[in-house]
Amino acid sequence: MSSGPSVSALQRLVEQLKLEASVERIKVSQAAAELQQYCIQNACKDALLVGVPAGSNPFREPRSCTLL
Amino acid sequence: MCDQTFLVNVFGSCDKCFKQRALRPVFKKSQQLNYCSICAEIMATDGLHESETLAALRSEAEGLKGKLEEERAKLHDVELHQVAERVEALGQFVMKTRRTLKGHGNKVLCMDWCRDKRRIVSSSQDGKVIVWDSFTTNKEHAVTMPCTWVMACAYAPSGCAIACGGLDNKCSVYPLTFDKNENMAAKKRSVAMHTNYLSACSFTNSDMQILTASGDGTCALWDVESGQLLQSFHGHGADVLCLDLAPSETGNTFVSGGCDKKAMVWDMRSGQCVQAFETHESDINSVRYYPSGDAFASGSDDATCRLYDLRADREVAIYSKESIIFGASSVDFSLSGRLLFAGYNDYTINVWDVLKGARASILFGHENRVSTLRVSPDGTAFCSGSWDHTLRVWA
Numbered sequence: 001m002s003s004g005p006s007v008s009a010l011q012r013l014v015e016q017l018k019l020e021a022s023v024e025r026i027k028v029s030q031a032a033a034e035l036q037q038y039c040i041q042n043a044c045k046d047a048l049l050v051g052v053p054a055g056s057n058p059f060r061e062p063r064s065c066t067l068l
Numbered sequence: 069m070c071d072q073t074f075l076v077n078v079f080g081s082c083d084k085c086f087k088q089r090a091l092r093p094v095f096k097k098s099q100q101l102n103y104c105s106i107c108a109e110i111m112a113t114d115g116l117h118e119s120e121t122l123a124a125l126r127s128e129a130e131g132l133k134g135k136l137e138e139e140r141a142k143l144h145d146v147e148l149h150q151v152a153e154r155v156e157a158l159g160q161f162v163m164k165t166r167r168t169l170k171g172h173g174n175k176v177l178c179m180d181w182c183r184d185k186r187r188i189v190s191s192s193q194d195g196k197v198i199v200w201d202s203f204t205t206n207k208e209h210a211v212t213m214p215c216t217w218v219m220a221c222a223y224a225p226s227g228c229a230i231a232c233g234g235l236d237n238k239c240s241v242y243p244l245t246f247d248k249n250e251n252m253a254a255k256k257r258s259v260a261m262h263t264n265y266l267s268a269c270s271f272t273n274s275d276m277q278i279l280t281a282s283g284d285g286t287c288a289l290w291d292v293e294s295g296q297l298l299q300s301f302h303g304h305g306a307d308v309l310c311l312d313l314a315p316s317e318t319g320n321t322f323v324s325g326g327c328d329k330k331a332m333v334w335d336m337r338s339g340q341c342v343q344a345f346e347t348h349e350s351d352i353n354s355v356r357y358y359p360s361g362d363a364f365a366s367g368s369d370d371a372t373c374r375l376y377d378l379r380a381d382r383e384v385a386i387y388s389k390e391s392i393i394f395g396a397s398s399v400d401f402s403l404s405g406r407l408l409f410a411g412y413n414d415y416t417i418n419v420w421d422v423l424k425g426a427r428a429s430i431l432f433g434h435e436n437r438v439s440t441l442r443v444s445p446d447g448t449a450f451c452s453g454s455w456d457h458t459l460r461v462w463a
Binding site: 007010011013014016017018019020021023025026027028029030031032033034035036038039040041042043045046047048049051052057058059060 | 121122125126128129132133135136139140143144145146147148151152155158162163166167186202203303340341342343344358359360362363377379380381382384402403404405406407422423443446447448449450461463
């Protein structure tokens, strides 16, 4: 009869949109501050960010060669 | 001369309500029925109702979408990079290829790290799935799948099994054994069945459940032991290309991205989509949660990576440059979340400063598209897989 979504598909979409609209939101400034806080707190543990003392990163160690 | 139609009043039992009334002939699917005037009225307005309902629903949906955008916009008081202005800038990076894993006969499509931070499983277009020791570059296991284009592979949390799948529409689990007499393929167990290709798979926190994403537009949660479908997730309007589970502390949710340009966050228990984001301009190839679980990044064919904050319920950053015109195939965060590594179809890996929104570094080395990229569980290195048949470990 009509091309495109059926009544039931549209009803589901409306229900889904109502659900998404009811989500509790916080301000971007607060969310951004918390993301930044997490970065700063964990920066010292981040080997790719700060680098680790030579020898403690197994990938940076020179590999020993085994002679067959 | 005028034609006159004579309405013959038949009195009898209505075919619908069975009451004794004056009847009118009514045609339903070319069959003649006799309805009373009341039932005939109802039937005539039913058809009218459906198109009214459709129009009403459509406008309600549009209205809700508009309201959603308004609500999100109200809280958009500042940009992430503005908040991050005071943060120290990143220093110079010395990141090089430390290991090159060679052995695949064709394009590497997917890879995953073992929790032991050392072993890697990778899968390829030629149907081979290989488990490597990344320290020594030795191959520990290899299995040939019955299909080509093994687009997804994952390591079990225990390190004792791997899961993979692709054009066979299935996700199969192989227990890993060091017994040289055992044929790995013999112990294969088919867990998931989709109606189109498997694009992504991941074990949940245990070896017992697997989450899959498929070209059939759905995601699904399966019990490994019985192969039973525990929950399915419907909502994407096209192929689902990627998924990522929330870090364990934040609960039972996961995010998926698809060819419908949408990223959707799902509740694993109810099967419900709790949040959806549609700001990308093309297929979303990769999604990855921020280490705290409060946000996730996505990489897309529109040549951008974006950061979405779940609590602000909106996109909070775009990582793009005019000079980057090829799609991003794979993204992952460093341990602290400060760096976002993204592999692109122009053979490069861009390292983005997540907070400031600027590119921190660009890594060259692969000789074809970078198709997959994961940071190791302890953040000491990351591995990239490419269509040039190799995997590289960078640190």
